[in-house]
Amino acid sequence: MSHDPHDDHHDDHHDDHHDDHGHSHYDSPASRRARSTFEVRAMALEAALVENGVLTTDAIDAFVDVMEHRFGPHHGARVVATAWSDPDFKQRLLADANAALAEIGVGGLEGNVRVVENTDDTHNMVVCTLCSCYPWPLLGLPPTWYKDYAYRSRAVIEPRGVLREFGLEIDPDVRIAVWDSSAEVRYFVLPQRPAGTEGMTEEELADLVDRNSMIGTGVVPIPA
Amino acid sequence: MGGMHGFGAVDTDAVESSHSPLGTRAQVIAMLSGGVNRATLEAQDPAVYLRSHYHDRWLTCAEGRLVDEGVLSDDQLEHWREVFEHDNAATPPRTLSDKGVEGLIRSLTTTPLLHDPAGSLLLEGDRVRVRRMAPRGHHRCPRYIRGVVGVIERALGSDVLPGEPADSQREDYFTVRFDSVDLWGDRARDGEPAYDLYIDLCESYLEPP
Numbered sequence: 454m455s456h457d458p459h460d461d462h463h464d465d466h467h468d469d470h471h472d473d474h475g476h477s478h479y480d481s482p483a484s485r486r487a488r489s490t491f492e493v494r495a496m497a498l499e500a501a502l503v504e505n506g507v508l509t510t511d512a513i514d515a516f517v518d519v520m521e522h523r524f525g526p527h528h529g530a531r532v533v534a535t536a537w538s539d540p541d542f543k544q545r546l547l548a549d550a551n552a553a554l555a556e557i558g559v560g561g562l563e564g565n566v567r568v569v570e571n572t573d574d575t576h577n578m579v580v581c582t583l584c585s586c587y588p589w590p591l592l593g594l595p596p597t598w599y600k601d602y603a604y605r606s607r608a609v610i611e612p613r614g615v616l617r618e619f620g621l622e623i624d625p626d627v628r629i630a631v632w633d634s635s636a637e638v639r640y641f642v643l644p645q646r647p648a649g650t651e652g653m654t655e656e657e658l659a660d661l662v663d664r665n666s667m668i669g670t671g672v673v674p675i676p677a
Numbered sequence: 678m679g680g681m682h683g684f685g686a687v688d689t690d691a692v693e694s695s696h697s698p699l700g701t702r703a704q705v706i707a708m709l710s711g712g713v714n715r716a717t718l719e720a721q722d723p724a725v726y727l728r729s730h731y732h733d734r735w736l737t738c739a740e741g742r743l744v745d746e747g748v749l750s751d752d753q754l755e756h757w758r759e760v761f762e763h764d765n766a767a768t769p770p771r772t773l774s775d776k777g778v779e780g781l782i783r784s785l786t787t788t789p790l791l792h793d794p795a796g797s798l799l800l801e802g803d804r805v806r807v808r809r810m811a812p813r814g815h816h817r818c819p820r821y822i823r824g825v826v827g828v829i830e831r832a833l834g835s836d837v838l839p840g841e842p843a844d845s846q847r848e849d850y851f852t853v854r855f856d857s858v859d860l861w862g863d864r865a866r867d868g869e870p871a872y873d874l875y876i877d878l879c880e881s882y883l884e885p886p
Binding site for chain 1: 678679680681682685686687688689690691692693697698699700701702703705706707708709710716718727730731733736739740743748749753754755757758760761762767768769770771772773774777778781782784785786787788789790791797815818819821831833839845850860861864867868869870871872873874875876877878879
């Protein structure tokens with residue numbers, strides 16, 4: 454719906470960027486296909502700012518590296534798995550998430566976090582109606598749907614309808630709590646631990662936890 | 678845009694964070710160059726805002742503001758666009774910072790916390806009404822909660838008001854809980870039984886119920 458007509462091809466090489474740690478993005482295979490208008494404009498802006506001495510390339514590279522590699526949903530999944538396995542950590546996480554996250558070295562920009570717990574009585578979901586605030590250190594950059602107008606406009610007025618579009622039917626007896634991130638605190642959902650995972654290690658548990666379950670547009674399913 | 682109609686279903690398959698591999702880089706360049714913040718993003722023509730991709734908005738804002746401020750010229754941008762459009766091997770010039778990037782990385786991986794309370798008399802459990810207001814420019818109070826009564830669920834500490842410089846006067850912030858029936862009426866028959874809506878607001882957005 455919001456696609457720029459000049460730029461409606463999706464990039465097939467996105468995953469390649471996980472391998473080019475520390476190198477310029479322009480070394481990637483993506484640079485060998487035709488450039489979109491957006492890419493030409495972005496490169497021109499970078500070139501002009503570097504040329505004028507406003508920015509240096511190493512600073513840009515370092516910032517992108519933090520956003521794409523140091524932050525990400527793997528941290529969020531690890532936090533969930535630890536909280537499921539260690540009741541004391543879970544208690545600290547719910548009482549003061551920033552202190553608990555600092556213990557395990559997770560934090561940074563857009564990372565002032567409150568963790569809200571899904572229970573048998575409450576299902577939490579997170580939105581930012583004003584822009585697209587998101588807990589970057591724990592979840593990385595938000596998925597496109599989180600930034601799109603459909604989600605931003607409707608999550609606060611028809612949460613069950615939106616969740617249904619994610620394939621999620623929440624029991625009518627469960628109260629929904631919608632968190633509209635409007636100031637400096639970012640919200641992170643601690644999903645419920647599924648049945649049948651009693652013997653699992655933290656690593657195995659973390660593998661079950663996907664991004665949507667930590668935004669509240671998904672739940673962690675019972676493992677097959 | 679909370680509560681607006683007409684945007685259709687959520688495209689739940691749109692999962693990449695960017696529509697282009699350079700999307701994040703463009704956003705980073707806009708942030709680092711000081712060209713863009715929420716206020717400049719929101720000052721865009723609403724029709725352009727709604728039509729454009731997230732990272733297009735960042736890029737358009739940065740270009741406009743940096744040219745307006747004389748940091749760059751249109752001619753310079755045009756020159757480089759020609760280069761990159763016609764030469765697929767061309768890439769932007771590479772430079773290194775004299776002082777290294779460790780300080781930048783440290784600041785990016787340090788969590789920004791709120792300050793101690795600034796002395797508000799509001800307490801958790803107090804009922805408050807969101808002020809009716811029509812502010813111009815950047816603010817952080819969505820329209821759909823204005824005039825509605827909610828309950829303070831948590832005091833968060835203090836911070837400067839949105840868009841104000843870091844050394845400005847701080848205000849206390851609160852998480853306020855609203856009942857969906859107070860926001861939108863009873864919508865149980867539309868398949869939306871009552872739910873809770875939580876949102877963080879500064880004291881000057883609030884008044885007695």
